[in-house]
Amino acid sequence: MISRTLRARIFDEQTITGRLASLTPLASGSELVLGIGDDCAIYRPRGSKEDLLFTADLFIENVHFRRETHNPKDVAHNALTRSLSDIAAMGGSPRFVLAALCVPVWADGRWVTRFFDTLLAETGATGAVLAGGDLSHAETLACDITLCGAVPRGKALRRDGARPGDGIYVSGSLGGSALGLAVGKGRAWKRHLYPVARLAIGEAVRKLGATSAIDISDGLSTDLRRVCLASGVSAEIETPPVFPGASLDHALHGGEEYELVFTARPRTRIPKNIAGTPVTRIGTICKGHAGQVMLNGAPLQPRGYDHFQKR
Amino acid sequence: MISRTLRARIFDEQTITGRLASLTPLASGSELVLGIGDDCAIYRPRGSKEDLLFTADLFIENVHFRRETHNPKDVAHNALTRSLSDIAAMGGSPRFVLAALCVPVWADGRWVTRFFDTLLAETGATGAVLAGGDLSHAETLACDITLCGAVPRGKALRRDGARPGDGIYVSGSLGGSALGLAVGKGRAWKRHLYPVARLAIGEAVRKLGATSAIDISDGLSTDLRRVCLASGVSAEIETPPVFPGASLDHALHGGEEYELVFTARPRTRIPKNIAGTPVTRIGTICKGHAGQVMLNGAPLQPRGYDHFQKR
Numbered sequence: 001m002i003s004r005t006l007r008a009r010i011f012d013e014q015t016i017t018g019r020l021a022s023l024t025p026l027a028s029g030s031e032l033v034l035g036i037g038d039d040c041a042i043y044r045p046r047g048s049k050e051d052l053l054f055t056a057d058l059f060i061e062n063v064h065f066r067r068e069t070h071n072p073k074d075v076a077h078n079a080l081t082r083s084l085s086d087i088a089a090m091g092g093s094p095r096f097v098l099a100a101l102c103v104p105v106w107a108d109g110r111w112v113t114r115f116f117d118t119l120l121a122e123t124g125a126t127g128a129v130l131a132g133g134d135l136s137h138a139e140t141l142a143c144d145i146t147l148c149g150a151v152p153r154g155k156a157l158r159r160d161g162a163r164p165g166d167g168i169y170v171s172g173s174l175g176g177s178a179l180g181l182a183v184g185k186g187r188a189w190k191r192h193l194y195p196v197a198r199l200a201i202g203e204a205v206r207k208l209g210a211t212s213a214i215d216i217s218d219g220l221s222t223d224l225r226r227v228c229l230a231s232g233v234s235a236e237i238e239t240p241p242v243f244p245g246a247s248l249d250h251a252l253h254g255g256e257e258y259e260l261v262f263t264a265r266p267r268t269r270i271p272k273n274i275a276g277t278p279v280t281r282i283g284t285i286c287k288g289h290a291g292q293v294m295l296n297g298a299p300l301q302p303r304g305y306d307h308f309q310k311r
Numbered sequence: 312m313i314s315r316t317l318r319a320r321i322f323d324e325q326t327i328t329g330r331l332a333s334l335t336p337l338a339s340g341s342e343l344v345l346g347i348g349d350d351c352a353i354y355r356p357r358g359s360k361e362d363l364l365f366t367a368d369l370f371i372e373n374v375h376f377r378r379e380t381h382n383p384k385d386v387a388h389n390a391l392t393r394s395l396s397d398i399a400a401m402g403g404s405p406r407f408v409l410a411a412l413c414v415p416v417w418a419d420g421r422w423v424t425r426f427f428d429t430l431l432a433e434t435g436a437t438g439a440v441l442a443g444g445d446l447s448h449a450e451t452l453a454c455d456i457t458l459c460g461a462v463p464r465g466k467a468l469r470r471d472g473a474r475p476g477d478g479i480y481v482s483g484s485l486g487g488s489a490l491g492l493a494v495g496k497g498r499a500w501k502r503h504l505y506p507v508a509r510l511a512i513g514e515a516v517r518k519l520g521a522t523s524a525i526d527i528s529d530g531l532s533t534d535l536r537r538v539c540l541a542s543g544v545s546a547e548i549e550t551p552p553v554f555p556g557a558s559l560d561h562a563l564h565g566g567e568e569y570e571l572v573f574t575a576r577p578r579t580r581i582p583k584n585i586a587g588t589p590v591t592r593i594g595t596i597c598k599g600h601a602g603q604v605m606l607n608g609a610p611l612q613p614r615g616y617d618h619f620q621k622r
Contacts, residue, residue, distance in 0.1 A: 016446060017446070020427055020431070020441065024440055030440070032406075032442055035441070041442035043406075043407065045356035045359040045361060045363065046360060046361055047358050047361075048357055048359040049358055050357055052356065054442060054457075054459075056409040056444050056445050056455070056457055057411075058449075058455075062450060063449055096365075098352070098457055102371060102453055116331055120334055129335055129341070130346070131365060132346065132347050132365065132367065133347075134368050135328070136369045136371055136374055136375075138374055138451070138453065142449065144367070144445070144455035144457075146455075
């Protein structure tokens with residue numbers, strides 16, 4: 001989210017992943033139930049009652065963070081949260097982590113030790129374990145966290161399950177992370193620096209029968225559109241809950257929120273508070289033009305984050 | 312293997328991974344059967360007859376390759392081979408790949424397309440599929456390939472299974488990759504640029520009843536020592552088969568070979584050729600001092616590659 005100013009690219013992330021998804025059709029009978037295009041891939045081990053969820057997320061110096069503002073604990077927390085949030089969005093519980101870390105000269109043994117101590121502690125707190133990974137020196141610091149989670153067979157929350165008439169819900173309030181990045185201090189900065197993966201909410205709404213879910217990593221406008229595209233539906237929403245002090249733009253387009261957006265059938269009763277976090281209904285899934293999101297009756301453009309988009 | 316000259320570090324890779332392994336004891340009854348410290352982690356899904364193997368490997372610009380010498384196909388091939396080789400060393404067959412790619416400004420859409428086309432083709436050739444990953448812009452190119460493989464339950468080849476009296480075997484000949492890196496041309500350079508993961512050999516010797524295995528990623532002296540340390544044994548070897556033109560130093564300490572070293576009980580008949588590749592007995596596992604490797608009667612120091620070792 002930091003350096004959006006790198007040279008404009010001639011391709012965008014959606015184009016690349018869309019092309020890859022089209023080139024990797026899933027063989028029927030394959031253990032891989034879902035491949036590229038959702039928060040996680042779904043693997044169904046032969047004979048098992050559980051589906052395994054897999055996600056990999058990069059966290060990179062001078063792209064996602066700067067070492068002046070993020071200490072090793074912050075880096076480990078954010079790197080892990082990105083992957084945990086993907087597991088939360090599928091309604092899963094974390095099982096194990098593989099951590100690949102590129103270590104530049106400025107990161108000494110103390111830095112690496114503090115990074116892994118935080119990674120171990122926070123992984124353990126979710127019930128998962130660090131199972132392996134890779135270490136290399138490098139010119140800049142980067143880490144890739146691969147996380148495996150589990151759900152009962154066939155029960156993962158996917159992006160393609162939203163149906164016309166479903167209610168649209170969001171956890172917490174939006175815009176805090178983008179505001180924090182802009183002002184660099186106060187509650188909003190803390191929100192940016194210490195996002196929380198909504199694991200308990202994801203698991204709870206999966207059990208309640210939610211029909212689809214996604215985590216807000218690139219902005220509500222962009223991520224809700226992804227659900228609509230995958231489900232072949234449109235969405236009509238009103239203004240979502242806004243983090244105190246944040247603008248509507250922050251709330252609609254700001255990334256790295258890690259709140260969940262999910263949908264549920266009209267008859268499904270969704271509590272107003274889950275695991276201490278408010279859950280708010282912000283709209284309804286409609287037929288309409290697939291992928292279109294309407295805010296208070298007007299089209300909402302997806303202006304969230306794309307790593308390779310011109311801006 | 313290229314830039315071994317980065318500033319000497321105050322810690323080494325073995326120290327970090329050893330500490331992490333000691334901090335992540337495996338809970339009894341956990342699905343994670345084997346964690347940090349082998350070529351792959353082993354996960355046993357509830358109710359499944361298969362164990363899943365997981366490995367993650369980094370491949371980084373100016374550390375593992377230079378863009379002047381490696382085109383996108385070469386980068387994809389090498390990045391994937393590192394992980395495939397870990398699955399081969401455990402006797403597994405590849406199932407799916409997660410690819411995380413950091414894309415710098417110099418790598419345009421054509422570069423990224425060619426990278427993924429190679430990754431898709433080579434992944435498919437092993438019977439596996441690209442299941443997901445992550446993409447980000449970055450200052451330097453790096454990729455992390457996470458690979459899942461499978462073996463029948465309890466049958467993975469581990470580092471800790473070597474027993475006194477076992478024969479020690481190596482596939483192919485050694486030193487070609489190190490020679491190629493030194494001379495930058497000819498057959499040896501091709502060997503360096505296009506290493507082959509010995510999947511068929513790993514699977515064959517697992518079925519024959521091999522007791523342990525490892526792939527030579529950091530040099531025979533270092534990797535055989537790892538088997539001996541994990542198994543609590545020593546090894547007595549003679550000169551291994553040397554790649555034409557390579558020195559004994561190249562063969563003993565050169566990394567990125569991706570040949571397999573494995574052990575088998577004396578009664579196990581190991582063919583002299585598996586899947587078109589020579590397999591040579593180079594020695595015997597002994598009681599002795601755990602971790603010690605003797606070459607033609609004299610101690611062999613582990614002078615293979617460590618990312619953070621002073622040199």
